[in-house]
Amino acid sequence: MVVPTLALFVTTAVTVGMRPAAAAALGVVLLVAAVIAVLWSGEAGAHNRVDHTALGVLAMACTLGAVGAGVQAARSHALAAHPLVSLVGTRTGVEGVVTGFDRPVRSGGVMVPFRVEATGSGESVRAAELDVVVLAREGWRGLPPGTRVRASVAVLEPLSSGDPPGLRALTPPRLTGEPGPAGRGPAAVRERLRGVSERALKGEAVGLLPSFVLGDEGGVSTETRDEFRASGLAHLAAVSGANTTYVVGAVLLAAAAMGAGRRGRIIAAGAALAGFVAVVGPEPAVLRAAGTGAIGLAALSSHRTGRPLAALAGVVLMVVMVDPVTATGAGFILSVTATAALVLAARPVAVRLRRPWIPATVADVVAVCVVAHLATLPVLVASGLETGPWALPANVAVAPAVPLVTVLGTAAAALGPVWEGGAVVLAAACAPALWWLETVAHIAAGLPGSPDPTPR
Structure with missing residues (x-):
C-alpha cells in the first residue's frame, strides 16, 4: 500500500499546474511502464531469479501514478475551461454555496470557502462548478456551510499555477437558499x-x-x-x-x-x-x-x-x-x-x-x-x-x-x-x-x- 500510494501522491504533486497534454503524456508513460512490469513478471516464470512481488508493486505504483496524472490532466483542462479563468481582473456575478466556516484575515475580513455554481448575470449566466475562496467583509461572516448565496465579486489572480482564481466580494451576499441540518447544527x-x-x-x-x-x-x-x-x-x-x-x-x-x-x-x-x-x-x-x-x-x-x-x-x-x-x-x-x-x-x-x-x-x-x-x-x-x-x-x-x-x-x-x-x-x-x-x-x-x- 505504501509504495503505490507514494507514487500516486508524488505524481499528483508533480503534475499540479502542468499543462493537460503534458500530464496526460506522463500518464501514458507510466501506464506503459506498468504493462512492461506485468509482462516481465509473467514471462520470467516462477523459477527465474526475478522478484515477482517487487514487479507487482512496481506495476501497481505505475498504474496509480498514471491514474493520478490522468486525474490532474482532466482537472487542469476543466479549470482552464471554467468561465472565471477568463474573467481574472474583472467584475462579475456568482451564485453558489458556502462549503465551510469562515476564517479571519489580518485585514479584518474573512476567508469563506465557496463553491461557484454559476457565473455572470442575466442572459450571460454560465453554469460551471469551481471551489474557490472568497475574501469578504460585510455580511459574509458567520454563514453556515450549505448556505446558498448570490453576490457581485472581483476575480483575482490565482496564487500559483494550477490554482483556481480567488474572489473578492464587492457586495454583501444575497441569500437564495438556507443551509441544511449538516450546516445548521455545527x-x-x-x-x-x-x-x-x-x-x-x-x-x-x-x-x-x-x-x-x-x-x-x-x-x-x-x-x-x-x-x-x-x-x-x-x-x-x-x-x-x-x-x-x-x-x-x-x-x-x-x-x-x-x-x-x-x-x-x-x-x-x-x-x-x-x-x-x-x-x-x-x-x-x-x-x-x-x-x-x-x-x-x-x-x-x-x-x-x-x-x-x-x-x-x-x-x-x-x-x-x-x-x-x-x-x-x-x-x-x-x-x-x-x-x-x-x-x-x-x-x-x-x-x-x-x-x-x-x-x-x-x-x-x-x-x-x-x-x-x-x-x-x-x-x-x-x-x-x-x-x-x-x-x-x-x-x-x-x-x-x-x-x-x-x-x-x-x-x-x-x-x-x-x-x-x-x-x-x-x-x-x-x-x-x-x-x-x-x-x-x-x-x-x-x-x-x-x-x-x-x-x-
Missing part, C-alpha cells in the same frame, strides 16, 4: 460555545477555547494569532488529527475504567469519533483529521506498525483520488507526516526515553511532541510556514495542557446546546490550561531568534 454549536466561553472565561481565553476546539478563530485577536504563529503553536488553532486522538483516547480510557471489553471500547471510540465530526462539522479538514487521528491513536495503542501504516496509506490514497488539491496542500501533508511519524517512531522513542525517574506517560508525551515536530519541520520550511528555534520546546511545554483543553472543550461544545450550565463548568475548568498556552506562546514569540510575529 453553526449552532459554535454560537453556543462562544456564549459559554464568554460566561466562563476572561480575556484572550474567551476566543482561544472555540479556536482550539472547533477551529473558530473569530474571537482571537490578531496579536495573539501572530504570537502563536511565531512560537510554532499556530497548528493548535486548526482541527487536526491530534484533536480526534485526544477525544477518542479519553473515551477509550473511560470505557476501560468502566470495565468495558474490547468490543465495547471500539464501539465507544467509534461513537466518539462520529460525535466529534457532528459537533465540529463535516468539513473536509475535519473528516481528514478524523481519519488521521484515528490511525495515530491505533498506532500508539498497538505494538505493530504495519496495519496503521497501511490504513494511513489508504486514507492518503482516497484523498488524493477524490481531491488532489487538498491532498497536495500543506495542511494535509502536515497531518499525514505527523501521523506517519507517530506510527513509525513514537513508540520506540518513548521506550528509549523511559527511565526510573521518567514516568511512562511523560515519556509518551515527550516522544509524540519530538517525533511529530521533527517530522513536520521539513514540510513547514518547504511550505514557507515560519517556525522559530523555540517551536519544539514550546510544543513540549504545552503538551500537558492541549489534551485537557481539547477533551473538556469538546465536551463543553457538545453539552452546550442541551445544558449550558454544565458546559460553563467544563469551560471554566479549561482556564488554567488556556492561560498556560497563551503564556508559553507569548514568551516563545519574544525570545531571540523567533520570527517577527507581525508579517511585513
